[in-house]
Amino acid sequence: MNNKQSTELLHKNYIKKLTYEKRWVRFYQFVIFFVFFLGWEIASKKQWIDPLIFSAPSKVWNLFIRKIQDGTLMVDLGYTLSETVLGFILGTLLGTILAAILWWSPFLSKVLDPYLVILNAMPKVALGPILIVALGPSMTSIIAMGAIISVIITTIVVYTAFKEVDPNYIKVLQTFGATRSQCFKEAILPACFPTIISTLKVNVGLSWVGVIVGEFLVSSKGLGYMIIYGFQVFNFTLVLLSLLVIAIFATIMYQLVELLERKLIKSN
Amino acid sequence: MSFLKLEHIHHTYFTKTSATTALSDISLEVKEGEFISFLGPSGCGKTTLLSIIAGLFQPTEGTILLENQSVNKSKKKIGYMLQQDYLFPWKTIEENILLGLKIFGNEDSAKKEYAYSLLEEMGLKGYEKQYPKQLSGGMRQRVALVRTLVTEPKLLMLDEPFSALDYQTKLRLEDLVSETLKSFGKTAILVTHDIGEAIAMSDRIYLFSARPGQIHKSFKVPKELRELSPFQARNHENYTHLFQEIWKELESLE
Numbered sequence: 284m285n286n287k288q289s290t291e292l293l294h295k296n297y298i299k300k301l302t303y304e305k306r307w308v309r310f311y312q313f314v315i316f317f318v319f320f321l322g323w324e325i326a327s328k329k330q331w332i333d334p335l336i337f338s339a340p341s342k343v344w345n346l347f348i349r350k351i352q353d354g355t356l357m358v359d360l361g362y363t364l365s366e367t368v369l370g371f372i373l374g375t376l377l378g379t380i381l382a383a384i385l386w387w388s389p390f391l392s393k394v395l396d397p398y399l400v401i402l403n404a405m406p407k408v409a410l411g412p413i414l415i416v417a418l419g420p421s422m423t424s425i426i427a428m429g430a431i432i433s434v435i436i437t438t439i440v441v442y443t444a445f446k447e448v449d450p451n452y453i454k455v456l457q458t459f460g461a462t463r464s465q466c467f468k469e470a471i472l473p474a475c476f477p478t479i480i481s482t483l484k485v486n487v488g489l490s491w492v493g494v495i496v497g498e499f500l501v502s503s504k505g506l507g508y509m510i511i512y513g514f515q516v517f518n519f520t521l522v523l524l525s526l527l528v529i530a531i532f533a534t535i536m537y538q539l540v541e542l543l544e545r546k547l548i549k550s551n
Numbered sequence: 552m553s554f555l556k557l558e559h560i561h562h563t564y565f566t567k568t569s570a571t572t573a574l575s576d577i578s579l580e581v582k583e584g585e586f587i588s589f590l591g592p593s594g595c596g597k598t599t600l601l602s603i604i605a606g607l608f609q610p611t612e613g614t615i616l617l618e619n620q621s622v623n624k625s626k627k628k629i630g631y632m633l634q635q636d637y638l639f640p641w642k643t644i645e646e647n648i649l650l651g652l653k654i655f656g657n658e659d660s661a662k663k664e665y666a667y668s669l670l671e672e673m674g675l676k677g678y679e680k681q682y683p684k685q686l687s688g689g690m691r692q693r694v695a696l697v698r699t700l701v702t703e704p705k706l707l708m709l710d711e712p713f714s715a716l717d718y719q720t721k722l723r724l725e726d727l728v729s730e731t732l733k734s735f736g737k738t739a740i741l742v743t744h745d746i747g748e749a750i751a752m753s754d755r756i757y758l759f760s761a762r763p764g765q766i767h768k769s770f771k772v773p774k775e776l777r778e779l780s781p782f783q784a785r786n787h788e789n790y791t792h793l794f795q796e797i798w799k800e801l802e803s804l805e
Contacts, residue, residue, distance in 0.1 A: 451637045458605055458631035459654040459702065469650070473641045548641070 338520040343527065346520050356528070363494060363505040364532060366422060370429015371490035371536070375483055377430065378437025385438070386445040386471065387463070403439055407432040408496045420501040428497035433486040444478035445471050480544045487536045491529065554583040554738055555604070555706060560613035562599055573599045574610070575763035581738060583705075586729075588741045588749035588756045590797070592804070596764025597742040601708050604740070605631050617706060630704030632712045636695040638683035644670075644694055645679040651702035666701045673697055673727070689720035696728060700735070707732065707739040713748065725752060725781040746797050750790055751781035758797065760804050768800055 320340045326332045327339035334342075350356035385392040411428060418424035452470040461469065498507025506525045513521030560577040563570055573596040581587050589597045603610045606629065615621070617628060638647045648666050652658045670676060673693045683691055692712060699707065709728070713721040729752050732739050743749050749756045754777055760767040770793065776784045784790055 449637070451633055451635070452639065454602075454607065454633065455631070455637050456650075456654060457607055458629060458708075459651045461654045465654055469654070470639065473639070476641070 335517070336519050338523050342520045343524050346524050350524070356524075359505050359509055359525075360528060360532070362422070362502075363498065363507060363529075366425045366497070366505065367429055367490050367494045368536070369426045370494055371433070371483075371486055373426065374430035374433035374490060374493075375437055375479075375486050378434045378482070379441050379479060381434070381438040382441035382445055383467065383472075385442045386467070392442070399435065399439060402435045407435075408493070411496060411500050414497075415501050425494055425497035425502060425505075429490040429493040432493035433482075433489040436489070437482050437486060440482050441475060441479055444475040448474045476547055480540065480547065483540045483543070484537060487533060487540060491533050495529070553580040554585075554618060555581040556616045557604070558614045558616075560600070560603065560610045560615070562596070562603060562610045562612075572763035574603075575765050577613070577764070577766060579757065579766065579769075581740070583738055584736050585755065586732065586739045586741070586753045588743060588753040589759060590743060590746060590749045590756050591759030591764070591767075592761050592801070593744060594764075595759040595761035597759060598710055600764065601631075601710055601740065601742055604706075605629050605708055628705040629708065630699035630702060630706070631708045632695055632699050632710065634711045635715050636683070636688075636691040638691055638694055638698070640683050643680050643682055644675070644686070647683065647694060648698045648701055650698060655702065662701070665703075666697065669697045669700055670694075672731075687720075688716050689724060692716060692720075692724060693727070696731070700731070705738060707737050709739060709741040711742055711744070714743070714745070721748075722782055728752075729781050746794055746801070747785060747790075748781075750776065750793050750797070751784040756797070758800055767804060770797060 323337070324340045327334045327337060327342075347356070385395065408428070410431060414424045414427050414431070418427055448471050452474065453466050456466050456470055494505075495507040495510070498505040499511050502508045506529055509525040510522050513519060513525065557577055557579050560574055561572070562574040563572045577600060589600065591597055602608060604615055606615075638644075639650070642650070648670060649658065649663065652662050652666070667676075667679075670679070673696065675690060675693060675697070678686065678690070678694075683694070686694065692715075695712075712728075713724055716724065725748065741749065741752060750772060754772055756770040756772065758767045758770065759765065772793065773789050776787055776789055776793070779787060
């Protein structure tokens, strides 16, 4: 009895310690946030930094309210967000499909190997001008930018994961007389879900790069356009507002991918 | 007529720098309901031979007949158990044991009932919705046995299925597997490097020598031992005699 009580007490203390630690972590996270924005505001007000270049949180906030009220921010955000999400999904999907094709045909994968290396090494944003000419200066070419930037690396990473699946799982299926597509569906693909999810996480970031660069080049709408426009008219409050909005929504996308991860990988 | 017949099996693995003969001139016959062991040092091609019998790949030379049919046509008659359980970690126990039926495209309720009854027989009722990693090693290997038996194979291949388990679990599983196979009248081939296990479980033992894999000698397990469960057989005086005999042969191989 005594023993049980003391175990319970120890457990309680342990939980208390955990919550205590968590509170401190949250506290310091808040401190960093607060100090950063407060410091920024003060430094700008006192002219320690050039307010023309670095603006100030209060100015960014005022602009944010104004642009919410006249609805232009929502329009720009809507464009960029849909381009990014589409580019992201397209890039990951195409990459995974390509990886599946390479897994299906070892011969093809041997043939294509050097081309994949070249395509991967090449900076994809350099393809921007060609895409824009080919697909027209529209949303399509920006989505293509968002997709193309992640497709090759997805292919390579996912294909490598496909190849590294323990062959004994395949052996189990083959003893049941499974076909190659059954092996893919039952073993290869589910075994690689963790890898596919982690490429999704990388691709969130990459797609934003692709889309923003695409908008730099061509668009008359979107957050990327806001940055380039702000830069041209030397309105850095606009640039910073755009940056902060991008940071927030990229984080949200990342969180959604993590949510998907928890849903998809039940057994872990 | 023999149940399984191997005639002059040769197998060679090719790499860029070498050609390794894994198996050389293997001929043997297995009667229906027999329990056979392949015993030998590592690198004697036991697992290769098992894979060939299972029809996973073709031997370089030779023929295998299962009930007078080539094995490629009779894949469904063969069940294969590996060294580790290789349960699919993302599938529940239920999904794992029904995997074979799913691959066959034959998931009728009678077969499913059979699967559940096997699971119950193995003492695993109530674990259907759990994931493999929630189970212990011995339990997982039992699930793997159920998965193999669900498709009602006529020939069962056991590729060192107990080698990754602790000793106590191994002894228990040996008894369970032996009893289960006997009651279903299944023919089985066990690959092992454990002399004791081979004697305790089988009716006949083929001793392999390595590089290239060849049948060195075959032993018949005496009737008294065959009638006992593996655990009891280990305590029989004849067990020790046969153990010594095989041990000496193994020594002479080196």
